Amino acid sequence: MDIVQELLQLFEKQLTENIGADRAIVFWYDAQSEERDLAEIEQALNEKGIKVWKLNDHNAFQTKVLLELEDTESSYLIYAPFAKPKDEDNFLLDILLYSGKYGEFQADEIAIMMKELRIDHLAIRPFIEEHWAFFKNKQRVAKFKKLLPNNPNANDVKQTMMAVLCDAKSIHPQELLKSVVAKKGGMSDNNEALMQMSKYLDVNLFFELIEDYFGVSPKEEHRLSHIIETIVYQHAVSHIDEGVLQVHYPCSVPNICKVFIDDWLKSDEREGLETILLELEQKWNVPQLVETHTYEAFIRCFTFPIIEQKVLDALHELLLNETVLVNEWKSILAERRKGYWYQAHFAQEYELLEKILDFYEWKIIFERDDAPKNEQEWFSLYTEKYYRIDQLYRHIYLLYRKGTNLERYEQLIERVTFWYENKYLMTLAAYTDHLLETRLSKQWNIPSVMQQRNFYQHFIRPLLEATRERIFVIISDALRYEIGMELLEEFQQRLNTEVKMIPMQATLPTYTQLGMAALLPGKITGIKEDGTIYVNDLSTKGLQNRNNILQMYEVDSIALKMEDFIQLTKDEGQEYIRGKRVVYLYHDAIDAIGDSSKTEAYTYEAVENALERLKAAVRKLTGTYEAVRIFLTSDHGFLYQTSQIEQFQKTESLKGEIYDGNRRFAIGKNLTVPAGAIKVSLDYLGIDCEAVIAKGLNRFTAGGGLRFVHGGAMPQESIIPLIEYRQIKGKGRKSEAERVNVRVASIQKVITSYRFIVPFFQEEKVSPERQPRTLRAAFYRNNERISNEVTITFDSTGEVSERQIEVVFHLLEDRYRMGEICVLRLEDVSGRTTELYAEEEFELKLYSIE
Incomplete structure (x- = not known):
């Protein structure tokens, strides 16, 4: 109850006591007036018809006149901002006395405050x-x-x-x-x-x-x-x-x-x-x-930033000396990732060294593997394993270039680059040259491998005949296989999508005009002296010509530039594709940068941009245009070396009737074959022409940039991705991603120590069908947390023995009753909202801290 309510009760009691009275007068002598906000009180009383009169040292007579002559009907609070005077000094004592026992308000402010605060x-x-x-x-x-x-x-x-x-x-x-x-x-x-x-x-x-x-x-x-x-x-x-x-x-x-x-x-x-x-x-x-x-003394301590530096220095040295134990350090880094300093100040360095650790692991695998026995094994080794080395090197190089204060890792980056370019690429080049010399130069097609030139016939034609779906085809120039695999992994995280990768063998030589022609329906029928490729005797140069070829096989087809199309409004875009069954979208981000000697140094940055633009395009197609089926592929891949190209890798320029060519190939007639090059048959295409490609990592001495090249037979150039992306509609749609299941693997759920371990088991492997799950775990008693809180991500792709995680918990010291029950609460923080995942009861059997 506050002061206003106390005052109102006093007025009410005075009127009740003085039967027949029309008004009440209450005096309030307030010695603490300097702390008082009278305005609120005055307003509240005025609303009840009670007037407030402020008494001072000079208006006592005026007050008596007011109350006894001028206004004899109104109720008044006479507020005196000073202590109550002695009776003999009080000029208004008579009015105070006839107001009765309820005529004076004495505020017990402490009592009022305690009531207000519910004390x-x-x-x-x-x-x-x-x-x-x-x-x-x-x-x-x-x-x-x-x-x-x-x-x-x-x-x-x-x-x-x-x-x-x-x-x-x-x-x-x-x-x-x-x-x-x-x-x-x-x-x-x-x-x-x-x-x-x-x-x-x-x-x-x-x-x-x-x-x-x-x-x-x-x-x-x-x-x-x-x-x-x-x-x-x-x-x-x-x-x-x-x-x-x-x-x-x-x-x-x-x-x-x-x-x-x-x-x-x-x-x-x-x-x-x-x-x-x-x-x-x-x-x-x-x-x-x-x-x-040694770093081992501090490896589980997360208190000081210098410890992170110690761990990084240790890993750096082990990587330089190539004496690192990969699995041991993967476990160490997974543990360090949980610490504050890792995320706050050392994430760049850790990410770089983690990538190099992965690279080192694949280096060991590559050096341990035998050479491929045939072209099928060459193809599968790259599409299943070795593409990761190119992908990791690209990530490492970008992290180093874009990072800050990473100069101390320069020597390590140089060693990674040396092995990548002088061991890995050269070994792959030797494998490729051997296969070219024994078979592939005469018959390029690898049996049982999807051929780029069969794309339309194998994938698009059957869908046109079997469904009424609109089919989008995105062709991104120079999107090599390892980039496609990164894109695939991104798409696999999306809800209500089915995606799969079909590795394809590109046409040889691996260059834009031939690759783009191969992805059109029909048969390549020739190449003119100006380099123009013809399909069914129609030119493939330019969008309009490609439109004409597409419409020969499906009249409701259209070819557009991807960037132009996705920047249109929905209504503008619908005008282009209304009634269309097949929409080809051409994208040129990587080749546009890499093919120029002035910009080729930014090839890997162009890859990052291409990835973002392709993801945005797919979002736009599935969202704005409700696309159900999308194919993403490429005309060819590329080779890229960050170091200067050595003289021994440069091959004498070709001579003859050259229709088209670059640093890695020439196509035409009567072509010379200089040392470091090889002639390849185009009989598999059925065209009357010759082609010569550079062997290994060689470049011809004329035409285009030196570091970014394509046209040859290296797997980075000639193996291209085909991603089939299907958006699930109707009853098959899910409201949230299916995630791996997790359970507490403790047999005895009893806590006997203030520091203890709880094992967790991830029941399924992470896969395209099952996404990782992130849980926040802590112990609670009566809904109050009594332990540390741990965030655990269950993302293992390993077998049963590799999917158990042990987590250390620290129980807060307190007086726990023997046999008391507490709860291990697991909250799912994988998505945008936090949800309770599970609760497990544990029995406390430990001595209390006194």
Whole structure:
């Protein structure tokens, strides 16, 4: 009940007592008037027909005239902003007396405040009286009321005052400490928040609360820094030998300290903690200590950033020396990824070295494998395994080029590049040359492999005959196989899609005009002296000619430039494709950059751009135009070397009647075959022409850029992707992705230690049908968290033995009853919303912390 209600009750009681009276007069002598906002009270009384008259040292006679002569009908509150005078000095005593026992309002403001704040324990009143200055401010009281828990006790009141004074989110000791340290002054006892607190509260109450909660031994001086240092120390030594740090801070509840730091680093206030950790890293000489130990001593410690540097240095050296144990380091990096410093400051370096670690693993596989026995094995080895080496090298090179402060890895990048270009590519070149010399130069087609020139007949024609679906075909110039595989993996993550990869053998020589012609319906019938390829005796040069060829086989066909089309509005786009059964969309991002010596250095950046544009195009087609079936393919691939091309890789230019050609091929008649080149038969195409391609990694000395090339038979040039993308409609649609199932693998669900391990089992492999699942796990008692919180991603593609994960939990020290039940709560955070996944009961059987 507030003051207005108290006053209104007093007016009502006076009128009830004075039967027949038409009005009531109430006096209020207010010695605390300077803290009073009378305007609200006056407004509330006026609304009830009660007038407010303010008494001062000079208007007592005027007041008597008002009440007894001028206005004898209205009810009045006579407000005197001073203490009540003695009777003999009170000029209005007669009016006060005839107003009766309800004629004077005496505000018990502490009682009113306690009622307003729902504080029922009278034992708390002396504390509030002692600290009444705090409650005289409306803003402070409003915050206090918001933070104070229901049915508060004396400690709740104290902690709520602390929370208001340090601007904390709640009255929990953890939040109080975070808020205090976040203020100006940090760990100093002259901290801004502590100074503010000391104006209204004994700060010893704060220190005693925090020291008790975190199990810290009290200290006379520098109490705040001692508390923080104890907590950070306990976090650090939770995973390293205590003797390593050469300092010691005892604590009775180490798990509470560890979990507190973990949670703080996940919160919005982590910036202040980051500064503290950096300060303590220097104060405790952690960089020097790290140097005197191997990385294994710190491998499970996540407290200080210098440890991340130590781990990175160790991996860097092992990679340089090629002595790294791949599986061991994959486990180490998976563990490091959970730490704060990894994500906050070292993600670029870790990502680069993780890619190089993967690259090193594939290097071992490649060097261990035997040479392919035939062309089928050459094809399958690349499409199933070796494409990953090209993909990883592209990622590594881009990460290094785009990253910041990665110069110290220059030597490692040079070694990766040397092996990639001088071992891997040259070995693949030797395999390819051998197959060319023994068979492929005479008969390019590999039996049982999908041929690029059969694309329309094999995929498009049957769909036109069997369905009424509109078919989109995206042809991206120079989209080589490894890029297509990356695109496939991205598409597999999309809901309600079915995607599959069909590797195709491109036509040879592997260049744009021939590859584009091969993807059209009909038969390649010739090549003119100007290089124009003809299909069914029609020119394939330009969109209009390709339109004509497409419409010979399906009249409702159209060829467009992809970028032009996807930038149209829905209505504009519908005008182009209304009634069309087949829509060919041509895209040129990679070849446009790579084919020029001025821009070829940005080939890998062009690949990144192409990937984004193709993903955007598919989104637009399936969304705006409700496409059901899309094919994505390419005219040819490419070879790309980041280093300067050596002289021995340059081959004498061709001579003869050259219709078309570049650094890797020539097509025409009466062609010479210089050393380092080989003539290939075009009989498989049925055209009267000759072709000569550069062997190995060679380049002819004339025409185009040197680093980005295509036209030859290397798998990077001649194996191209065909992605069949199908959007699921109707009853088959799913509202969310199917994810792998996870279960707790503990046989005995009993906790006997404050630090314990819980095994989890991923029931299925990750696959296109089953996506990874990310769970947030923690133990709860009575809906209150009592352990650290761990986020686990279940993304294994391995066999049963590889799909179990062990997670360490730290139980907060507390008084647990023997046999008490707690719950392991698993929340699914894989999607946009958090959902409860499962709960498992565990029995607590451990000694309580006293």
